Amino acid sequence: MKRAATARLRPAALVHNLGIARRAAPRSRVMAVIKAEAYGHGLLRVADALAPHTDGFAVSCLEEAFALRNAGHALPLLALQGFRDGHELVHAARQGIAVAVHDPVQLRLLETTPLPRPVRVWLKLDSGMGRLGFPAEDAFVRLRALQNCANVATSPVLMTHLACADEPGRAENAAQLARFEAATRDLPGERSLANSAAILGLPRAHGDWNRPGILLYGASPMADGDARRHGLQPVMTLQAPLVAVHDLAPGDAVGYGATFRCRRPTRVGVVAIGYADGYPRHVPSGVPVCLPQGRAPLIGRVSMDLITIDLTDLPGAAVGDPVTLWGEGLPVEEVARAAETISYDLLCAVAGRVRVEEVAGNAH
Structure with a gap:
């Protein structure tokens, strides 16, 4: 499946x-x-x-x-x-x-x-x-x-x-x-x-x-590098859909362990990807993802099938929008640094249940 x-x-x-x-x-x-x-x-x-x-x-x-x-x-x-x-x-x-x-x-x-x-x-x-x-x-x-x-x-x-x-x-x-x-x-x-x-x-x-x-x-490949500086183009863009959006009040908790509590009225998005897909469980709140409207931070713990993100500053985001975890528009090494790991770890961990599509042309 x-x-x-x-x-x-x-x-x-x-x-x-x-x-x-x-x-x-x-x-x-x-x-x-x-x-x-x-x-x-x-x-x-x-x-x-x-x-x-x-x-x-x-x-x-x-x-x-x-x-x-x-x-x-x-x-x-x-x-x-x-x-x-x-x-x-x-x-x-x-x-x-x-x-x-x-x-x-x-x-x-x-x-x-x-x-x-x-x-x-x-x-x-x-x-x-x-x-x-x-x-x-x-x-x-x-x-x-x-x-x-x-x-x-x-x-x-x-x-x-x-x-x-x-x-x-x-x-x-x-x-x-x-x-x-x-x-x-x-x-x-x-x-x-x-x-x-x-x-x-x-x-x-x-x-x-x-x-x-x-x-x-x-x-x-550099410890503090940016692939774009060398002209490198991402081969993999990992994406998942936004499957739910809801509003929480200040003080409300998000996710397992209630490790994140809203400090303001917060518009929470739920994305259909988790650690069983290879998105690492250990990534902290604040790691960026990218939507068509802009970037948003991860909030709360990564679960097996889902992650939650803060959409408060992206009012146009809606259910069905693609969310980029890394790739075009969001370099994998940037995500890796925010997650305190390396790009190799993220790329190699993508699980077999993730759908694979080949796309023509180069990235921009």
């Missing part, structure tokens, strides 16, 4: 945003990141839109890569978390999917698992993220092991991930880049360092392959 809440998606905006990534780093190839159901936009839908324009796709796990191959996508694919066992490794090799190698267990599996053909490898080095990857200083030893492995096709790509690229001036960025460069200076192979934020803000990180993610979907 689908709800009245609708995610309106503009495939043309995806292509536009990818073009911005290319212009920012014209010497780099693009490995478009479409993991986590393409940040909530739909894995296959986004892959179909971007396939003519990108050089490859990066996903989180091999299950996502297999889905792309099974749907007929022939572009280079990279599984960023690599493989968990020999069974996955065999299927990755069979379907021509590149795998990140970041752990000694994976190295042993590569050396001992019979494969139908060699597999392409991206060697992940930890330059300061402290998550996945071999210590950068081990790059020579790990690369030599891979080069000596008959199951590895060609020279591995050397990759790392930047922890603070969304704040380009942070000292950690320079330290990570210096550590990676020192560890790989005399080693063969292509390089990949830049995520969305580094593509836009750290030219030194541009490598043979860049990995744009959040910017593809029209949200700023």
